[in-house]
Amino acid sequence: xxxxxxxxxxxxxxxxxxxxxxxxxxxxxxxxxxxxxxxxxxxxxxxxxxxxxxxxxxxxxxxxxxxxxxxxxxxxxxxxxxxxxxxxxxxxxxxxxxxxxxxxxxxxxxxxxxxxxxxxxxxxxxxxxxxxxxxxxxxxxxxxxxxxxxxxxxxxxxxxxxxxxxxxxxxxxxxxxxxxx
Numbered sequence: 619x620x621x622x623x624x625x626x627x628x629x630x631x632x633x634x635x636x637x638x639x640x641x642x643x644x645x646x647x648x649x650x651x652x653x654x655x656x657x658x659x660x661x662x663x664x665x666x667x668x669x670x671x672x673x674x675x676x677x678x679x680x681x682x683x684x685x686x687x688x689x690x691x692x693x694x695x696x697x698x699x700x701x702x703x704x705x706x707x708x709x710x711x712x713x714x715x716x717x718x719x720x721x722x723x724x725x726x727x728x729x730x731x732x733x734x735x736x737x738x739x740x741x742x743x744x745x746x747x748x749x750x751x752x753x754x755x756x757x758x759x760x761x762x763x764x765x766x767x768x769x770x771x772x773x774x775x776x777x778x779x780x781x782x783x784x785x786x787x788x789x790x791x792x793x794x795x796x797x798x799x
Contacts, residue, residue: 619640619653619702620640620683621638621657621683621705621706622705622706625638625705625706625710625711626638626683626684627684628711629659629684629710629714630685632711632714632715632718633661633714635661635662635663635692636659636660636661636662636684636714637659637660637661637662637682637683637684637687637694638657638658638659638660638682638683638700638705638710639657639658639659639660639676639679639680639681639682639683639694639696640655640658640679640680640683641655641656641657641658641679642654642655642679642680653702655680656699656700656701656702657699657700657701657702657704657705657710658679658696658697658698658699658700659697659698659699659700659713659714659717660676660682660694660695660696660697661694661695661697662687662692662693662694662695663692663693663694663695664692664693665690665692665693668693668695671695673695673696675693675694675695675696676693676694676695676696679696682694697717698717700713
């Protein structure tokens with residue numbers, strides 16, 4: 619089975635050393651799909667780098683699609699399987715873009731989203747509690763006691779004025795240690 623040509627060109631445009639490969643499977647009965655198998659994302663590594671890396675080599679699992687390469691210089695390495703639907707639907711392109719994004723950027727994206735979810739959850743809970751407290755305070759006959767600002771400690775004044783405010787969505791953001799010195 620061959621992928622669409624625009625997919626193979628786009629895969630190579632995004633990452634020049636990436637290819638699509640076909641992982642065929644044997645049919646067990648004549649009624650099964652003629653093209654039984656799936657596609658795989660394959661990366662071309664230099665022989666020396668492939669020898670130093672723990673990876674699963676392609677080793678003629680099936681054909682590789684895209685421009686030709688010199689097998690004396692490059693070793694195809696299996697990255698991941700991709701379904702036929704993802705290849706023909708074009709979903710393999712965002713998958714490849716995600717795969718080549720550095721891990722710190724991916725972690726930052728996830729942590730930012732977790733922070734936003736946490737902040738919206740805290741806002742909804744505080745809104746519900748504030749509404750409930752307001753209702754309860756309207757039932758009471760006692761008036762609240764006010765404390766003059768001159769009698770408040772500086773830490774309480776800063777909190778009330780918003781000086782110590784930290785963005786709640788930054789709770790999950792952790793910077794990775796810099797490994798390059």
